[in-house]
Amino acid sequence: xxxxxxxxxxxxxxxxxxxxxxxxxxxxxxxxxxxxxxxxxxxxxxxxxxxxxxxxxxxxxxxxxxxxxxxxxxxxxxxxxxxxxxxxxxxxxxxxxxxxxxxxxxxxxxxxxxxxxxxxxxxxxxxxxxxxxxxxxxx
Numbered sequence: 001x002x003x004x005x006x007x008x009x010x011x012x013x014x015x016x017x018x019x020x021x022x023x024x025x026x027x028x029x030x031x032x033x034x035x036x037x038x039x040x041x042x043x044x045x046x047x048x049x050x051x052x053x054x055x056x057x058x059x060x061x062x063x064x065x066x067x068x069x070x071x072x073x074x075x076x077x078x079x080x081x082x083x084x085x086x087x088x089x090x091x092x093x094x095x096x097x098x099x100x101x102x103x104x105x106x107x108x109x110x111x112x113x114x115x116x117x118x119x120x121x122x123x124x125x126x127x128x129x130x131x132x133x134x135x136x137x138x139x
Contacts, residue, residue, distance in 0.1 A: 012038070012119055015052070015070060022072040023054040023061055031056045035128035037100055037120070038065070039112045051076070051111050053102050055128040057135065060084045062102055062109050077104040081132035088122050100125060 015038055023033040038052035052063045052072055060081055063072035077084075083105050090098040100111040100122035113120030 009119060015065075018070070019052050019054050019063065019072055022063060023056060026061065026075065026078070027056060027059055031058055034132070035124040037111050037122050037125045039110070040120070051109055053100065053109070053111055053125060055081070055125055055132060057132055060086075060102070060104065060129060060132075062104070076109060077102075077106055079104045079106075080136065081129055082136050084129065086122075086126055086129050088126065098122075 016036055019036045019038065020033040023036075024031075033054045033056055036052060036054040039050055050065055050067070052065055054061045054063065058080065059078055061078045062076040064074040064076050065071065066073040085103045087101050088098065089101055098113045098120060102109045102111065111122065
């Protein structure tokens with residue numbers, strides 16, 4: 001329904017703002033979030049999030065999101081862009097689900113979008129990560 005879609009869009013905007021604030025708190029105001037994405041999945045006709053990724057010029061951070069208040073609360077990974085790989089994956093051309101797979105020095109995370117999700121777009125995150133990798137000086 002259009003009303004639900006608008007509400008989910010506003011909820012997504014609020015969550016992305018919270019993600020940017022969490023990244024700034026963790027990394028400082030001189031390293032703003034360039035792009036981010038969050039997982040969302042259908043839980044018995046409800047909407048939940050459990051993971052999010054933020055990319056800055058010098059870091060990739062995976063946050064775990066508190067189920068009760070929707071805030072990024074725990075850091076699953078913080079690493080330099082060169083220590084991380086990312087790729088987009090889909091099942092049945094995105095009709096079943098799509099995901100942003102993030103692999104780092106201490107694990108692997110799947111930032112999931114659910115069936116029919118039109119706002120889930122990991123492309124800006126992938127582009128920001130690729131740019132950060134290219135800008136990182138090689139030893």
